[in-house]
Amino acid sequence: MMTGVLPLVGRRLVASVFILLIVSFLLFVVLHVLPVDPAAMSVPPNATLAEIEAKRVEMGLDRPLYVQYGIWLGQVAHGDFGTSIHFRRGVLGLVMATLPATIELALLSMIVATVLGLAGGLLLFHTRGTRTEKAIDFGSILLLSTPEFLWALFFILMFGVALPLLPFTGRLDPNMSLPAGTGFLLFDSLYAGRPDIFWSAVRHLIMPSLALGIAFSPTIMRVLRSSFLDVYQEDYIHLARLRGLSERRILLRHALKNAILPTLSLMGVQFGFLFGGTLLVEVIYSYPGLGNLMVDAVRNADLPIIQAVGLAYCVVVLMINTIVDSLYLVLNPKLRLR
Amino acid sequence: MDMLIARDVSVTASFDGGIVPVIQELSFSLPAGRILGLVGESGAGKSMIGRTIAQLLPPGFSVASGELMFDGQDLIRLPAETRRELLGRDIAFVPQEPLSGLNPVLTIGRQIDEHLGRLNFGHARLRRERALDMLNAVHLSHGADLLDKYPHQLSGGMCQRVLIAMAFASKPKLLVADEPTTALDVTIQARIVELIAELQSREKTAVVFITHDLRLAAQICDNIMVLYAGRPAEVGPARDIFSNPAHPYTRCLQLSNPTVSGPRRDLYALPERMPGLSAIKGIVGCLFAARCPNVIEACTKALPPFIDIEPGHVATCIRPEATKAIAPPGLQRAELPQAGQPLLEAKGLTKIFKSSHGFFRRTAFAAVKDVSFTLNEGEFVGIVGESGSGKSTVARLLCGLEKSGEGAIVIADRDVTDGGAVSRQHQRTHVQMVFQDPQSALNPRRRVGSIVTQAMEAAGGSTSAERLSRAEALLSEIGLPPEAALRFPAQLSGGQRQRVSIARALCVAPNILIADEIVSGLDVSVQAQLLNLLMALRRRRSFSMLFISHDLSVVRYLCDRVLVMRLGEVVESGPTEQVFASPSHAYTRALLAAVPPDDPTVIWNPRGAEVAAPVLTATL
Numbered sequence A: 001m002m003t004g005v006l007p008l009v010g011r012r013l014v015a016s017v018f019i020l021l022i023v024s025f026l027l028f029v030v031l032h033v034l035p036v037d038p039a040a041m042s043v044p045p046n047a048t049l050a051e052i053e054a055k056r057v058e059m060g061l062d063r064p065l066y067v068q069y070g071i072w073l074g075q076v077a078h079g080d081f082g083t084s085i086h087f088r089r090g091v092l093g094l095v096m097a098t099l100p101a102t103i104e105l106a107l108l109s110m111i112v113a114t115v116l117g118l119a120g121g122l123l124l125f126h127t128r129g130t131r132t133e134k135a136i137d138f139g140s141i142l143l144l145s146t147p148e149f150l151w152a153l154f155f156i157l158m159f160g161v162a163l164p165l166l167p168f169t170g171r172l173d174p175n176m177s178l179p180a181g182t183g184f185l186l187f188d189s190l191y192a193g194r195p196d197i198f199w200s201a202v203r204h205l206i207m208p209s210l211a212l213g214i215a216f217s218p219t220i221m222r223v224l225r226s227s228f229l230d231v232y233q234e235d236y237i238h239l240a241r242l243r244g245l246s247e248r249r250i251l252l253r254h255a256l257k258n259a260i261l262p263t264l265s266l267m268g269v270q271f272g273f274l275f276g277g278t279l280l281v282e283v284i285y286s287y288p289g290l291g292n293l294m295v296d297a298v299r300n301a302d303l304p305i306i307q308a309v310g311l312a313y314c315v316v317v318l319m320i321n322t323i324v325d326s327l328y329l330v331l332n333p334k335l336r337l338r
Numbered sequence B: 001m002d003m004l005i006a007r008d009v010s011v012t013a014s015f016d017g018g019i020v021p022v023i024q025e026l027s028f029s030l031p032a033g034r035i036l037g038l039v040g041e042s043g044a045g046k047s048m049i050g051r052t053i054a055q056l057l058p059p060g061f062s063v064a065s066g067e068l069m070f071d072g073q074d075l076i077r078l079p080a081e082t083r084r085e086l087l088g089r090d091i092a093f094v095p096q097e098p099l100s101g102l103n104p105v106l107t108i109g110r111q112i113d114e115h116l117g118r119l120n121f122g123h124a125r126l127r128r129e130r131a132l133d134m135l136n137a138v139h140l141s142h143g144a145d146l147l148d149k150y151p152h153q154l155s156g157g158m159c160q161r162v163l164i165a166m167a168f169a170s171k172p173k174l175l176v177a178d179e180p181t182t183a184l185d186v187t188i189q190a191r192i193v194e195l196i197a198e199l200q201s202r203e204k205t206a207v208v209f210i211t212h213d214l215r216l217a218a219q220i221c222d223n224i225m226v227l228y229a230g231r232p233a234e235v236g237p238a239r240d241i242f243s244n245p246a247h248p249y250t251r252c253l254q255l256s257n258p259t260v261s262g263p264r265r266d267l268y269a270l271p272e273r274m275p276g277l278s279a280i281k282g283i284v285g286c287l288f289a290a291r292c293p294n295v296i297e298a299c300t301k302a303l304p305p306f307i308d309i310e311p312g313h314v315a316t317c318i319r320p321e322a323t324k325a326i327a328p329p330g331l332q333r334a335e336l337p338q339a340g341q342p343l344l345e346a347k348g349l350t351k352i353f354k355s356s357h358g359f360f361r362r363t364a365f366a367a368v369k370d371v372s373f374t375l376n377e378g379e380f381v382g383i384v385g386e387s388g389s390g391k392s393t394v395a396r397l398l399c400g401l402e403k404s405g406e407g408a409i410v411i412a413d414r415d416v417t418d419g420g421a422v423s424r425q426h427q428r429t430h431v432q433m434v435f436q437d438p439q440s441a442l443n444p445r446r447r448v449g450s451i452v453t454q455a456m457e458a459a460g461g462s463t464s465a466e467r468l469s470r471a472e473a474l475l476s477e478i479g480l481p482p483e484a485a486l487r488f489p490a491q492l493s494g495g496q497r498q499r500v501s502i503a504r505a506l507c508v509a510p511n512i513l514i515a516d517e518i519v520s521g522l523d524v525s526v527q528a529q530l531l532n533l534l535m536a537l538r539r540r541r542s543f544s545m546l547f548i549s550h551d552l553s554v555v556r557y558l559c560d561r562v563l564v565m566r567l568g569e570v571v572e573s574g575p576t577e578q579v580f581a582s583p584s585h586a587y588t589r590a591l592l593a594a595v596p597p598d599d600p601t602v603i604w605n606p607r608g609a610e611v612a613a614p615v616l617t618a619t620l
Helices: A005-033 A040-044 A050-059 A065-078 A090-127 A131-144 A148-162 A187-193 A195-231 A235-242 A248-286 A292-301 A303-331 B046-054 B079-088 B108-118 B124-137 B143-147 B155-168 B185-205 B215-218 B240-243 B248-255 B320-325 B391-399 B421-430 B447-452 B452-459 B464-477 B482-484 B495-506 B524-541 B551-559 B577-581 B586-593 B605-610 B613-617
Strands: B002-015 B018-031 B033-040 B063-071 B091-094 B174-178 B208-209 B223-228 B230-238 B307-309 B313-315 B344-358 B361-376 B381-386 B405-413 B430-434 B512-516 B545-550 B559-566 B567-576
Touching: A005 A065, A005 A303, A005 B124, A040 A050, A040 A131, A090 A131, A090 A187, A090 A195, A090 A248, A090 A292, A131 A195, A131 B079, A131 B613, A148 A195, A148 A248, A148 B452, A187 B155, A187 B344, A187 B452, A235 A248, A248 A292, A248 A303, A248 B002, A248 B421, A303 B155, A303 B248, B002 B046, B002 B208, B018 B063, B018 B223, B018 B512, B033 B215, B046 B063, B046 B174, B046 B208, B046 B215, B091 B155, B108 B124, B108 B143, B108 B452, B124 B143, B124 B155, B124 B174, B155 B185, B174 B185, B174 B551, B174 B577, B185 B215, B185 B223, B185 B344, B185 B391, B185 B605, B208 B215, B208 B512, B215 B223, B215 B240, B215 B248, B223 B248, B248 B524, B307 B344, B307 B361, B313 B430, B361 B391, B361 B567, B381 B391, B381 B551, B391 B405, B391 B512, B405 B421, B421 B430, B430 B495, B447 B464, B447 B482, B447 B495, B452 B464, B464 B482, B464 B495, B495 B512, B495 B524, B524 B551, B545 B551, B551 B559, B559 B577, B559 B586, B559 B605
Parallel strands: B033 B208, B033 B223, B091 B174, B174 B208, B381 B545, B381 B559, B430 B512, B512 B545
Antiparallel strands: B002 B018, B002 B063, B223 B230, B230 B313, B307 B313, B344 B361, B344 B405, B559 B567
């Protein structure tokens, strides 16, 4: 089953290095163009022009752009992402503290999107040619055309305000403290034997992950339905019927594994978008993740954080793509090398 | 005992808001251990009968009347669940396309195991043993390796063997084989047919054998039913039907098929096409009347009844005595232009494909090895061989679609081997290619008129009015009305599309046409129309042609000389008649032996194919 996966991961790792270099350089250039002066921001407000100039030289900002990039790259290679201008703390620590929260939210949203998408796709396919299909189809278009932030606001109104069932700010109830560990709350709380914290974290995640997941499910539904329709045209499905297999077995054993392949590659792309989509939802739910960190950093023109967060998004998306492609390879024997 | 009895079965479809008959008045009885051949062109309703037996009809189709008794039970009225129990157990199927008949993401072993599991063959180890026995029974060696393979790692013939093994796993009482050999090479076809016959006679299975090949059916079937537009045209003992056809359609089918032995004759080309579903409803009288050479007024008045010709031999024709008089037009070879100077020379052509697996492992595969031949002015040369013999690669090399590794190509006194811009221009003006599948060779978004004049458009300097008039001239030459210029390829039939493909190649008036399997996959009547068209064009235009085909009879009909290719090499070449009458290479003999003989009283011995076969199937 694993033939070809390791070479693929190897090739992807090599490619990732180049992609990261290009993305980091783009980030560097774009941020350089911004009308902010990091030197002026790094000194006390009452500093003189000469002091600012001295800081500029000290930070290396008077040197050519490619030299600056080289310096930055060298530091990054040693794990030094610099110090936040606003928070006056190490950027790496800030990112590592918020990244798990965002990954947790994104994964949960992806699970919601996948479950809804697969169930909806199967239902759409099962009811093909009936009025029910048209109704579900209409519903899926409605879901597709509603952006995630509208869902987020709608859920707050419904389950936070009108029916106050769920909390809608932060990651935990205010009287609880984060358990030490990986930063992945669901994991840490269970590891520390604190079901109360786990439950609170789950309650905080329900609305944001639903908002994101629902927004991303209809594409999965529709692609799965259409690939099912394609697969059911194939001879091997017809022949399976002629062998007397039950419809249920044909659907689950023969059609699903073939139909899931196009859906899977779509989900890889979707997850990238979804990870970016966490930003708005995090802001709406004051969820302390990468998105909120990024928004704060942009507001404060906190260049080191913007750079690091930008790279973090890039790394996560590359990783997800590699995982999805490996999965694709495992599921599709035609791609495996003989 | 009769295993399957059809009594006046009719199937209808709701179509364009009306009810259209798809199968009419179908009656037959098939005893255990016998083979019934269903013969006819596409659209005749052969496959629909297979689907009716399984009661898996397409949406909108339903059985309107009649009964289909299988082993004492009426399949049509049986509850769906009971019928499903019979499928795969007592009634087994062998499909047309073996490669797509197996699930691409499951191993062969998993698929066989699933089937055996359903048939209650005990626990996993027993099932595996049984699976190995089954693969052995269909003469597949390395069974244990095979179980771990995926379908795409096997050849079409091997997939078909696996499917046949699965079909016979339950010792079925009835087997429906729907064109089981159409997608396979001639030599493989012979062995698959033999295999089915072997297992069938061992298990005393009743077989419904669906095929478009009357010759093949005459060889292997006990009884034949010829179908036309969903209605039986003629039913009777196989040999009677073949040697004494009573229905004009049977006779025309026979005459439109070129032969591999005996005197050469021209082909009888049935005009037009079989009526489609939308047309059948409007026809009063005999469905075949519009194409029948013997039609009289009475034929168009009422549907002809079943008329006894001999005991057990019936035909739906009111003047069966006139059928014998149908004859093909006389042979017109004398008018053909004589071969002239050499026009195309291939010297020592070699093409090696390299493929890489990972970083270090590389394999090289010689698709074409040291092939040399000449094509003279006005000459038709055929290349025959099985798939993988390199014949298509030769075509692609000569058109410049592929660059050769070694050797030289000289076209009209110019060496074009270098593949430079001038050479390619030269090549394009002298050589044009017609591809196998017109469906994918024609751009679906362009109108026919613009497709056939693509070469003029690319060359520039022509107005659209000029191109349109040229398109109309080309279309009339290949026998399509001028209005066709405004159609899209999807609005044409398969045969018409292939005509358009030929017209496109003729646009620049090339000296050489290269045709790669251009009539395979077409019905015999359409094939005859196209072959006659090529003959007519040859008389009129005097071009040379390299005709690539796996069908020996077509090559014999069309070509003056023939090259036999095997595994990238030319193993035999010479004048067609000489090569076919006294083949000197064992491989050529094997190819010829694999074709069902033209005379059904001659005993077919495809075992002659044995000589060359081991190398061909050793793809594992």
